[in-house]
Amino acid sequence: MNNEFVIRMEGITKEFGSLKANNNVNLNIRKGEVHAILGENGAGKSTLMNILSGIYTPDHGSIKVNEEEVAFHSPQDSIGAGIGMIYQHFKLISAMKAWQNIIAGPSGSLMLDKKSCKRKINEICEETGLSLNLDAYVSDMGVGQKQTLEMLKVLYRGAEILILDEPTTVLTPQETDRLFSIIRKMRDSGKTAIIITHKLYEVMEISDRVTIMRKGEVITTLNTKETTQKEIAEIMVGKSMIMEFPRLKIPRGDVVMKVKDLRLEDLVSMRKLNGVSFELHHGEILGVAGVSGSGQKQLCQALTGLQKIDSGSVSVDGDEIAGLTAYDIFNKGVAQLNFVPEDRLGMGLIASMSLVDNVMLRDYQNGDSIFIDSKRAYKRTEELVEALDVMHPGIDKPISVLSGGNLQKILIGREIMSEPNILIASYPVRGLDLGVTHKVVELLNEQKQRGAGVLLIAEDLDLMLEVCDRIMVMYCGKISGIVDPETITKNDLGVLMTSIDEECPNG
Amino acid sequence: MARIVPLENCSMAKKVRIRVFAILMAFTLSGFLLLFLGHNPFEVYASMLDGGLGSSYRVKETLIRTIPFALTALGIGLSFRMKFWNIGGEGQIMMGACSATFIGLNFQQLPSFILLPLMAIAGMIGGGLWALIPAFLKVRYRTNETILTLMLNYVALKWITYLQYVLWRDHEAFGYPKIPNLVKNAQLPKIFGLHIGVLLVPILVIGIYLFITYTKKGYEIRVIGENEATARYAGMPTSKIILGTLFVSGGICGVVGMIQVAGVNMTLSIDVSNGVGYTAIIIAWLAQLNAIAILVVSFLFAVMVEGGSYIQTVFQIPQAAASLLQGLILFFVLGSEFFIKYRVIRDRKTRIVTEGEV
Incomplete structure (x- = not known):
């Protein structure tokens, strides 16, 4: 050389x-x-x-x-x-x-x-x-x-x-x-x-x-x-950033979601879930850490009914939701489960549609009429925009003109509007600046305070160590450990994330 | 070297400028063609207009032609909203016409006010089911709807041919291969000198506009068209919505078939749709699926078609030349969309020198 x-x-x-x-x-x-x-x-x-x-x-x-x-x-x-x-x-x-x-x-x-x-x-x-x-x-x-x-x-x-x-x-x-x-x-x-x-x-x-x-x-x-x-x-x-996120110290409640031995094989991306089991409690933020592609996406999609599972069970407050489609979970009121997907404009928001049309995505079915209650939709959009301080050129304008941070505010704002029991947030702060990141953490904490179980998938370990009540580490479609952020070091997390001694057969 | 890059936010004024320029270009180019054929292009254009709108009779003819254009464009426009590329308007018209004719020929003793609605419903079901075939295959087996709808057009055409030449052939037509005419009961009544099907146009234009803009189902269709992943995420039963919409989309085309049979031709023949299913694709596209714009564009198309056949007889221009003229206009107008969506930029010429190159 x-x-x-x-x-x-x-x-x-x-x-x-x-x-x-x-x-x-x-x-x-x-x-x-x-x-x-x-x-x-x-x-x-x-x-x-x-x-x-x-x-x-x-x-x-x-x-x-x-x-x-x-x-x-x-x-x-x-x-x-x-x-x-x-x-x-x-x-x-x-x-x-x-x-x-x-x-x-x-x-x-x-x-x-x-x-x-x-x-x-x-x-x-x-x-x-x-x-x-x-x-x-x-x-x-x-x-x-x-x-x-x-x-x-x-x-x-x-x-x-x-x-x-x-x-x-x-x-x-x-x-x-x-x-x-x-x-x-x-x-x-x-x-x-x-x-x-x-x-x-x-x-x-x-x-x-x-x-x-x-x-x-x-x-x-x-x-x-x-x-x-x-x-x-x-x-x-990364070294600790100069950023402080308060961990909300409240006693956690009962189990809200119980996942047992969840298995699936995603033939498109060649990723798998190899038997995932964990419990999510009311009033806690459970972090999911792991190198990207360890099965986080499949886990989210399985829990929300967007991807078919091969076996396993998911029960929410005693009701079994494994095997139900997103339609069933959402419309039959089986579970109050909402989801903030990672790719905001790919799933979750519709780029070419207006703010109003995007905000009503979850509750456009409201009312018995065949017509959309547009008065209500406008009102709710205005409320959301005001409450979360969304910068926008007009709620009738296509949502694609908004910045990433404002898009995320709308997306999370919409998902927490119905006060769900469970909130799954996939990479909710990715690509956002500090201010919006703080806002997002604040919103997640609010949900926890309200008694919701929050599943937070993220890549920023510093943030997770500060915000989460427990951190679950995924590797290779499995859970390689559930740890207490108060006592674990980032290095130990890193070891769990990469599981040095074990090679992942499917990446 | 030149490159093509997407153009974001083309201003309205610029869009209008580009489109007007495209139309002018089309008329200029076809003007040269007409000059070459030995005609004064201005005279030809003037009489084209005259042929389309010059007398109350001609206006009526133009309007009768507008009806199937507008209805079919509205129908397939619904599938296009969902990015379901239904190229099968032609076949759906034919199958709708076929089932309407079946009712019309076999239940001719029924009074008009029962028979006609029955025929319309039969037409709707015929066209709707024909559209359901590719929809079901797409939803279930992810087949390509463009190919399937297109191919089903030919199946429909051959089926009508079989009916006309063999199965339903009128044996009292002196050996001429035709299906018997519909009886008076099975013919659409007239209103303002036009058949009553014309009323369907404003009803559907307004109805579809309201449906898409203000109803929950319309919202679902819009969401699916823009982003199917998000639709599933929001808990929409996407497959069901796709199937339902395609049934309505094909059903509207089927009703067009019924109207053409019972209001214009008074019989079923292989010419029943006469390319309307294809022209409607262009109309829907040019109107950008806007229901009201579809009405306007359909009318302009009808003027062009009627005017085109008029100049054939007046100037003895061969039919091929008249079609060429229409083709040029379409080519330029559709082609100009490129300049609304993209722009061409020139690269600075850069030379890359690598090791080993001298």
């Missing part, structure tokens, strides 16, 4: 609306190293790499490849500069053979010389240790083979620097080992690899250096050999 920087990113800033996905990020990649980019979901890893691979153009900042300033407008520009990205979701044509996928692309001559193409591919295979049946159809390939094919594709186009976005998410442990040995061999042949990941043990195993990102910023870059998993974990989840 030498000290020559093959990539220099300086002062990269990228904003999406009011969200700073990358804020003044500096990143240097040495030639011939394996460089891990580590961070939680939403830390800005993928945004940064998408900038490097030409998908996004940064708002500010410069990129130098081999000390030569470049401006990428498309992935073609980036691959032209020798940077190839392998995405989490493969971009392959399944009706074509492997070698056809490799040569398909914008920079081909009119006529194909099949023989020389294949010769070139075979040379790459020999050099890097990749192996693949070039005449196999993509549709017949397994996930590992498809990944190999993606790598061959970018190498064929002359990539010297490979970016792998969470490459092991879809792989079995054996395939992961194989991938890592290939990456090592490629490094030895002079190529550079950047790996995006949130798994600590992978960082330790494969990388030479690691850059840790949090909330859109690079915290530090370390030599992997000179650090420990514990240190990295600490940096990744």
Whole structure:
């Protein structure tokens, strides 16, 4: 390894609306190293790499490849500069053979010389240790083979620097080992690899250096050999922020929701719940911590009837709601259960509709008339907007013009309007500034005070340690521990979250 | 190199400017075409208008043509609201016409005031069921509704052909392959010189507008169309709503079939819908599903179609040329939507120099 920087990113800033996905990020990649980019979901890893691979153009900042300033407008520009990205979701044509996928692309001559193409591919295979049946159809390939094919594709186009976005998410442990040995061999042949990941043990195993990102910023870059998993974990989840959230000290009530051995398999995202059991009490905030993708989303969807479960039971105040659909849970009044989903505009709010139309989503059925009680809807919207201090250009305007914080106020405000017994809030403070975060915590505390059981899924451990009465840690679709935030340290939480000694079979 | 980027918040004035410019462009281009054919384009355009609106008879003809356009557009517009791409208006019209005709031919002894409502209900059920097939398959098996509704149009067409040539063929028509005419009882009465189906247009325009804007069901349809995940989240029975809406959507098309049979053609034939189901898609789209705009656009379309056939006879312009003219107008108006939603920007040319390149 030498000290020559093959990539220099300086002062990269990228904003999406009011969200700073990358804020003044500096990143240097040495030639011939394996460089891990580590961070939680939403830390800005993928945004940064998408900038490097030409998908996004940064708002500010410069990129130098081999000390030569470049401006990428498309992935073609980036691959032209020798940077190839392998995405989490493969971009392959399944009706074509492997070698056809490799040569398909914008920079081909009119006529194909099949023989020389294949010769070139075979040379790459020999050099890097990749192996693949070039005449196999993509549709017949397994996930590992498809990944190999993606790598061959970018190498064929002359990539010297490979970016792998969470490459092991879809792989079995054996395939992961194989991938890592290939990456090592490629490094030895002079190529550079950047790996995006949130798994600590992978960082330790494969990388030479690691850059840790949090909330859109690079915290530090370390030599992997000179650090420990514990240190990295600490940096990744972050030091305490200067932020105080009061924990409301009230005695908790009876059990409101009892979840027993909940199991499901999400065939789309390949995530599972492997037997989740816990109890939620009246008048408490139960935090759910865990690396993103540990089953939190499936848990929320299962509890709210949005996803079918395979087995298990969920009882709310004695009534069984497992197996009911969202429609049943909501309309038959079985449970007073409300849900604040994580992706506000993807589920929960309707971007193109007005504030009024959005606020009445939960209670438009009110009254016997076939007509909507629009007077009531307007009144309730005005009340909500006023109570939560929502900045808006008019309650008749599409909700999409609101900022993230105001959207969240409307969403939570609507969900607590009916004073539910249970409130499930999934990442309710993600991407919000401090002021709104405080407001959200205040609202959750109000619910707790009122006697509701609150299930709070979040990634900000500091906040959870301050606000929650108990914290339940999920790992790999299971609960790896339920702990008392008064006594546990963040490091111990980190250990539970990553369960170092146990590898997660499905990421 | 140039790139295309989405344009947010196009101002109303700009939208109007773009659309007017598009129409002018269409008339200019077709003007050259007419010049090439040896006609004065201004004269042709003037008589097109004359053909559509020049006399009370022509206005009447134009209005009769407006009715199926507007009703069908309103009908399929309902499915479009849910982003259910119902391309099957054509087939739903035919199946509605078929079941209405069945009643009309077999129960002709019934008095008008019973027979006609029966035929309308039969038409509604025929069209509605035909639309339910792709809706059910989509809800249950996630099939593609665009392909299925389109294909079902051909099934319907072949079915009507079979009826016309074999099953319901009128054997007293001197070998001419036609289905017997409906008796007087089964024909729609006239009002203001138009068949009574015309009354349905304002009723449906206002009704659908109120339904979509103010009712709970209308709200559900809007929510499903914008964001199905949110609809499920809010506890809406999405599958049921999709099925119900498609039945109504197809049912309205079916009633159009009944109207065309009992009010215009007085018999069922393979020409019963005559492309109305397809034209209505364009109308609904141009009107952006707004019920009142659908009425206006339908009327303009009817003027264009009537005027188009008028200039064929007056100027001896071949039919293909008249269709070309309509096509050009559509092409420009629909194409101009691109400039309302996107803009084209030019990149600064940047050259990327890599190692190894000289």
